[in-house]
Amino acid sequence: MNNKVLIVGAGAIGAFYGALLAKVGADVAVVCRSDYELVKEHGFQINSHDLGSWQFTPSQVLKKASEYQGKADYVILCTKMIEGLDRISLIADAVNERSSIVFIQNGVDTEQELIDAFPHNEVVSGLAFICSNRLQPGVISHLAYGKLSLGNLPGGVSEKTRHLINLFQRSGIECIGMEDIITGRWIKCIWNAPFNPLSVLSGGLATEAILKNQEELVRSIMQEVFEIASATGHPLPEDIIETNIANTYTMPPYKTSMLLDFESNKAMETEVILGNTVRTAERHKVACPPLKTLYALMKLREMQIELVNSNGE
Amino acid sequence: MNNKVLIVGAGAIGAFYGALLAKVGADVAVVCRSDYELVKEHGFQINSHDLGSWQFTPSQVLKKASEYQGKADYVILCTKMIEGLDRISLIADAVNERSSIVFIQNGVDTEQELIDAFPHNEVVSGLAFICSNRLQPGVISHLAYGKLSLGNLPGGVSEKTRHLINLFQRSGIECIGMEDIITGRWIKCIWNAPFNPLSVLSGGLATEAILKNQEELVRSIMQEVFEIASATGHPLPEDIIETNIANTYTMPPYKTSMLLDFESNKAMETEVILGNTVRTAERHKVACPPLKTLYALMKLREMQIELVNSNGE
Numbered sequence: 001m002n003n004k005v006l007i008v009g010a011g012a013i014g015a016f017y018g019a020l021l022a023k024v025g026a027d028v029a030v031v032c033r034s035d036y037e038l039v040k041e042h043g044f045q046i047n048s049h050d051l052g053s054w055q056f057t058p059s060q061v062l063k064k065a066s067e068y069q070g071k072a073d074y075v076i077l078c079t080k081m082i083e084g085l086d087r088i089s090l091i092a093d094a095v096n097e098r099s100s101i102v103f104i105q106n107g108v109d110t111e112q113e114l115i116d117a118f119p120h121n122e123v124v125s126g127l128a129f130i131c132s133n134r135l136q137p138g139v140i141s142h143l144a145y146g147k148l149s150l151g152n153l154p155g156g157v158s159e160k161t162r163h164l165i166n167l168f169q170r171s172g173i174e175c176i177g178m179e180d181i182i183t184g185r186w187i188k189c190i191w192n193a194p195f196n197p198l199s200v201l202s203g204g205l206a207t208e209a210i211l212k213n214q215e216e217l218v219r220s221i222m223q224e225v226f227e228i229a230s231a232t233g234h235p236l237p238e239d240i241i242e243t244n245i246a247n248t249y250t251m252p253p254y255k256t257s258m259l260l261d262f263e264s265n266k267a268m269e270t271e272v273i274l275g276n277t278v279r280t281a282e283r284h285k286v287a288c289p290p291l292k293t294l295y296a297l298m299k300l301r302e303m304q305i306e307l308v309n310s311n312g313e
Numbered sequence: 314m315n316n317k318v319l320i321v322g323a324g325a326i327g328a329f330y331g332a333l334l335a336k337v338g339a340d341v342a343v344v345c346r347s348d349y350e351l352v353k354e355h356g357f358q359i360n361s362h363d364l365g366s367w368q369f370t371p372s373q374v375l376k377k378a379s380e381y382q383g384k385a386d387y388v389i390l391c392t393k394m395i396e397g398l399d400r401i402s403l404i405a406d407a408v409n410e411r412s413s414i415v416f417i418q419n420g421v422d423t424e425q426e427l428i429d430a431f432p433h434n435e436v437v438s439g440l441a442f443i444c445s446n447r448l449q450p451g452v453i454s455h456l457a458y459g460k461l462s463l464g465n466l467p468g469g470v471s472e473k474t475r476h477l478i479n480l481f482q483r484s485g486i487e488c489i490g491m492e493d494i495i496t497g498r499w500i501k502c503i504w505n506a507p508f509n510p511l512s513v514l515s516g517g518l519a520t521e522a523i524l525k526n527q528e529e530l531v532r533s534i535m536q537e538v539f540e541i542a543s544a545t546g547h548p549l550p551e552d553i554i555e556t557n558i559a560n561t562y563t564m565p566p567y568k569t570s571m572l573l574d575f576e577s578n579k580a581m582e583t584e585v586i587l588g589n590t591v592r593t594a595e596r597h598k599v600a601c602p603p604l605k606t607l608y609a610l611m612k613l614r615e616m617q618i619e620l621v622n623s624n625g626e
Contacts, residue, residue, distance in 0.1 A: 201514050202613035205620075213616055217609040220602070289533070289602035296530040297610070300515035303526055307518075 002163050003027055006072040006094050008065060010039070010058075012132040013104060014078030015140050017148070019046045019056035020171035029060035029068060031090075035137040036063055048142035051172045066093035074164055076126075077103040081110065081272040088117045095121060100160055102150065104128050106257070107272025108189045109280050111153050111182070123153045124161050125181040127188055146173040151181025186229035186236055191244050192273050194221040196258035197294040200301060204263065206253035215245065217290065224288040228277060231284035265305070270298045315476050316340055319385040319407050321378060323352070323371075325445040326417060327391030328453050330461070332359045332369035333484035342373035342381060344403075348450040349376055361455035364485050379406035387477055389439075390416040394423065394585040401430045408434060413473055415463065417441050419570070420585025421502045422593050424466050424495070436466045437474050438494040440501055459486040464494025499542035499549055504557050505586050507534040509571035510607040513614060517576065519566035528558065530603065537601040541590060544597035578618070583611045 003026045007018040010030035022028040032039050043057035062068060065075075075091050087103070095101060101118055103110070104126035114123050131144040150165055152158050157165075157177035168175035178184045198210045198218070211218055222241045229236050237243075261268045274295040281288045316339045320331040323343035335341040345352050356370035375381060378388075388404050400416070408414060414431055416423070417439035427436050444457040463478055465471050470478075470490035481488035491497045511523045511531070524531055535554045542549050550556075574581045587608040594601045 198610070198613060201610050203617040203621075205613055205617050209616065209620070210613060214609045214613055217606060290606040293530060293603040293606040296527045297511070297514050300511060300518055300523060300527055303522065304516040304518050307522070308516075 002073040002160060003167075004070055004073045005029070006031065006065070006068055006075045007058075008075060008077045008091050008094070009079030010035075010044075011078065011080070012134040012140055013128055013130060014076070015044050015056065015134070016046060016048075016130070016132050016142050016146075017076065017078065017104065017128075017168070018058065019044060019054070019140070020051075020173060021167055022056050022058070023054065023172075024167050024170045026167060027059045027070075028056075029062060029070075029072075030058040031062045031065055031068075031094075032058075033063060036061065038138045042138055045139045046142065047140070049144065050146070051142065064093070065091050065095075068094040071096045072099050073160070074100045074102055077101070077105065079105065080267070081105045081107050081269050082267040083271050087114065092117070097121075100124055100158075100164070102126055102164070104148070105272075106188075106192070106269050107276055108185045109276040110272055115153055122158055122160060124150055124158075124164075125153055125185065126150050127178075127181070127184055148173065148175045149178045149181065149184050150175065151178040151184065153181070155180050155182070180234065182232075183229070183234040183236065186225065186232075186234050187240065189273065189277060190222050190225040190229070190236060190240060191248070192256075193225050193277055193291060193294075194218045195248070196256045196268075196273055197270075197298050199256040199259035200262045200268065201294070201297055204255075204259060206255055207248050207251060208253040211245065211248050219245065220290050221294070224281070224286070224291045225277060228281045228284065228286050228288065231286045232280060262305075265309070268298070268302065270295070270302060274298060315386040315473060316480075317383055317386045318342070319344065319378070319381055319388045320371075321388060321390045321404050321407070322392030323348075323357075324391065324393070325447040325453055326441055326443060327389070328357050328369065328447075329359060329361075329443070329445050329455050329459075330389065330391065330417065330441075330481070331371065332357060332367070332453070333364075333486060334480055335369055335371070336367065336485075337480050337483045339480060340372045340383075341369075342375060342383075342385075343371040344375045344378055344381075344407075345371075346376060349374065351451045355451055358452045359455065360453070362457065363459070364455065377406070378404050381407040384409045385412050386473075387413045387415055390414070390418065392418065393580070394418045394420050394582050395580040396584050400427065405430070410434070413437055413471075413477070415439055415477070417461070418585075419501075419505070419582050420589055421498050422589040423585055428466055435471055435473060437463055437471075437477075438466055438498065439463050440491075440494070440497055461486065461488045462491045462494065462497050463488065464491035464497065466494070468493050468495070493547065495545075496542070496547040496549065499538065499545075499547050500553065502586065502590060503535050503538040503542070503549065503553060504561070505569075506538050506590055506604060506607075507531045508561070509569045509581075509586055510583075510611050512569040512572035513575045513581065514607070514610055517568075517572060519568055520561050520564060521566040524558065524561050532558065533603050534607070537594070537599070537604050538590060541594045541597065541599050541601065544599050545593060578622070581611070581615065583608070583615060587611060 010032040040061040100122040102124040323345040353374040413435040415437040
């Protein structure tokens with residue numbers, strides 16, 4: 001049957017994708033810490049610009065994975081990738097011998113700890129291109145996009161992953177299988193690595209202003225990511241930089257996820273987007289001075305935010 | 314006699330150095346645009362932690378150099394080095410055939426336009442290590458330091474410059490002649506190039522926090538400036554990076570001038586400190602990716618400030 005799903009981290013992304021699967025008949029439980037009481041009572045209200053509004057009532061609302069009743073076919077991890085997050089302990093108690101472990105999370109070089117921890121399970125990497133917000137407890141607003149790419153690790157797309165892709169497709173969003181999802185992560189990184197930190201370090205510029213004024217810097221960082229990806233054995237399409245630059249010029253001015261986090265005084269995904277990229281470069285002896293500079297600056301920026309927060313200013 | 318001095322740009326630095334020269338008997342006039350009326354009426358009140366408080370009454374208070382009466386022995390330019398500043402036209406009308414042109418201003422590679430514009434005059438480069446503020450119109454607070462280094466261009470220290478140095482020394486501050494003042498500017502730059510932009514881009518960290526957390530980045534930028542200075546024929550002392558790092562650790566946590574400007578929403582000296590350094594590197598084919606990245610980021614940061622200011626936020 002393969003229709004038992006556990007979403008771990010039911011925030012703006014997790015609750016939305018869970019709600020889609022529930023809509024097409026899956027049995028979707030959620031681990032939901034911050035809005036637990038309210039969601040247990042009322043479920044989620046989903047308001048999507050493209051797909052309408054509906055109520056999502058999870059089959060189980062849990063504080064932690066160990067409370068899960070049953071045998072999950074898919075354990076889908078959707079938490080933000082912030083420092084100190086222990087992904088293994090968040091899901092381990094709900095993983096059985098046949099669970100697929102799906103992580104829909106940002107960053108590169110984040111696979112190995114899951115593969116190592118669950119050597120007998122399928123591990124599936126997911127990339128979400130989505131703009132959704134949790135406007136208030138239990139209320140998720142899906143503003144735009146939604147596309148999901150899924151692929152097994154280290155590669156391929158299994159039967160069971162195809163089944164999940166079909167469920168998502170039937171629910172109304174675009175969902176594709178990628179034979180080489182690690183390359184997919186680098187493709188996402190080549191855009192994220194420049195625009196996320198530049199949006200924060202510039203003090204809040206949107207993508208268009210960044211590109212118009214410092215296209216050379218953006219290109220030099222994209223070139224570094226291009227070379228790092230190649231060095232890891234995941235070469236990117238030759239025209240990817242040109243395509244990214246051209247596409248970004250045609251996008252409406254866009255606030256990156258890191259900038260949105262920064263503006264709401266939330267933790268940023270600096271380590272998985274920049275730190276892991278720089279560390280991968282060092283492991284493969286690829287020089288990347290501008291990327292390293294951005295990474296160092298983001299660490300300083302975060303340190304300053306911490307100082308301000310701890311002073312209660 | 315050589316005691317007629319015109320200070321152009323009588324702000325926190327210009328008024329203070331002018332007041333010192335007046336104290337030891339020089340005839341000191343000032344061009345003072347922002348506080349003109351008040352200074353014309355009351356002169357300057359100088360409050361120095363080290364040297365006490367005194368009133369400085371300029372011999373002439375002028376709105377522009379063309380109003381200057383007499384023949385200035387020294388025309389001392391002390392304005393901030395912001396974009397669009399036309400140094401030549403600020404002073405030209407007060408320069409006579411025997412005036413020394415002294416500029417006490419930040420940045421590297423800023424000499425040539427003065428040398429070109431006044432080929433028959435001595436041009437003297439000045440470096441101030443000083444912490445002084447204009448707290449309110451006409452009131453200058455000298456908080457710490459004060460050391461001034463002066464040297465003729467392209468090199469040497471002339472008799473007439475020695476005379477000015479003597480005046481400053483008698484006034485109570487440290488003042489030295491430097492045979493190679495251009496090297497002196499690079500020595501200042503090796504500290505300014507990392508700490509000024511990092512203090513702003515980090516959102517306001519003081520020097521100590523920057524160094525403790527990103528010493529490697531600071532060192533890599535210092536190394537770039539070291540190589541650029543060498544390429545221009547002004548090699549720096551071999552131990553300068555170690556000395557700078559060690560000294561900065563022993564300084565009290567210090568807010569850079571760029572950070573102070575940033576925090577007061579004033580124009581920053583990005584171009585003369587970073588832009589000129591990067592352009593010098595390019596002219597001499599020295600690669601400097603971290604410096605270029607910092608420069609590009611500062612331009613984005615400035616652009617964002619301009620957007621906010623123009624929106625009246």
